[in-house]
Amino acid sequence: MFYTLSTHNRIDVKWADRHMGDGMFYQTPHANPYFNLIMVTEGPVYLQAVGDNMTLQSGEMVLLEPWEQHGGWRRIGDNSGFFWLQFEACPALARIGEWTKQEIDLKKMLAGSNLRTGEFPDEDKLLLPRRYLPSNQYELLVLLERIVHGLKFPQGYFRFRASLVLGQFLELLADDWLHHHHAQTSPPTSYLTYRKLLLLLHERFCDPLLNKAEMERALDRNSEYLSHVFKQFAGVTIVEYIQSLRLQLAKHLLRSGDKPIQEIAGVTGFADPFYFSRLFKKSAGITPTQYREAHRSDKENKD
Known part of the structure; x- marks a missing residue:
């Protein structure tokens, strides 16, 4: 055991x-x-x-x-x-x-x-x-x-x-x-590729120009292989993770400042603010505006 x-x-x-x-x-x-x-x-x-x-x-x-x-x-x-x-x-x-x-x-x-x-x-x-x-x-x-x-x-x-x-x-x-027990614990070569891909996503997840072709160029691997490796080690797709990173940053910007929703959408990599709002509500259960107001009320109550 x-x-x-x-x-x-x-x-x-x-x-x-x-x-x-x-x-x-x-x-x-x-x-x-x-x-x-x-x-x-x-x-x-x-x-x-x-x-x-x-x-x-x-x-x-x-x-x-x-x-x-x-x-x-x-x-x-x-x-x-x-x-x-x-x-x-x-x-x-x-x-x-x-x-x-x-x-x-x-x-x-x-x-x-x-x-x-x-x-x-x-x-x-x-x-x-x-x-x-x-x-x-x-x-x-x-x-x-x-x-x-x-x-x-x-x-x-x-x-x-x-x-x-x-x-x-x-x-x-x-x-x-x-x-x-002589367990084979060295990560496979594919894991090293995954780490390089993960670093690229963390550095450029807000970049609207980061697409399949750019990932292939940066990592010298075809997009099908990169998608397979990422899903294997992360358990989610590249698109799902990029969206999660963008929404994470958006929540921080909504809590910490007064930038317009449209500007936050652009800063976090969403060209269409309406699509950003729909995706945000699907993830958080409330709209970006409601999210900001809820956290603003919490902050005022604490103060």
Whole structure:
């Protein structure tokens, strides 16, 4: 089993400690509203979760879900121990099944679409194993020690630093799993073309002269191939994305100034202001004028 952590996730460390030969852990069932990360410093550690009796060796880690009941199924030795960290993820980490090349498109997860507008979800994620023995365990244990020390002796932005270190831990863990399983993670050549096309769109989306012929000239690829590559990685067409970028800018201009609607249409690349208004209403549900008035009223109420 695996979990995915997106760039859109917020992670917040709630608690962390190190346990050594803790009999109370063995005797007491645990459950809490946070994700629980357990990494063994000295094994074996006997952990039970969802009816599964696990024997964890030194350096092994396991990731437990919120409210997942867990505890020990056998007393550990006096020298055995583990780091135990609880963190909140918002939105929650997504659970996926066993990894196969058919079920998980790693290249797409790692590359991401990198779209500017919030309408189209991005796909870049970390793939986190539920249970794993990493080869870089000592480096990971040092990071957990830093988190525990920072929480025990808080100074300044200690909560913020703890979450940043946890993010580093999760990235190193995910990266180690990829290398261990020899996963092919280099983006295909088509993705490099996609990034060049995306840069061109971000620079010239307001340019009415940016058409198929101009894209072909700028990128030295035919328009059919460019359209296919963009849809493959972005999930939307080039035209849909250009319109989304233009409307995003139009909303900013409507909120922040008093330019006439016709002028905003021209600035954002729409030669026909009536077409701009129809497209804006289809996207936002209200006309450009109504949008401006609504945000002007909100600003006046706040003032």
